[in-house]
Amino acid sequence: QVQLVESGGGLVQAGGSLRLSCAASGRTFSNYAMGWFRQAPGKEREFVARISGSGRNTDYADSVKGQFTISRDNARNTVYLQMDSLRPEDTAVYYCAAASSVWGTAPRMYDYWGQGTKVTVPS
Helix, strand or coil: CEEEEEECCEECCCCCCEEEEEEEEECCHHHCEEEEEEECCCCCCEEEEEECCCCCCEEECCCCCCCEEEEEECCCCEEEEEECCCCHHHCEEEEEEEECCCCCCCHHHCCEECCCEEEECCC
């Protein structure tokens, strides 16, 4: 089992920044690829970013490329999502997730999920 707890969400004005954190406990953190997803009201959960267990490989949704940065600190069992130049369309609940065997972008590929942290960017 892996437990994930997100933090860092909140209300931020358009153009501002936030850094989300996801603290993991349980199994060896570096064994898991990590992903960030988001779900806006009335929409399906969508992939945002992912990072390999070592941290050497990252990937982003086209909608956030150049705007968001995913990173991880395996010594601290934490993955981060730096979000810059935030826009109203970034408003969503953000979830981190851990994948034990497959590194992908589909939510079904991830085995463990946090409870989410809400990000609101008013228009």
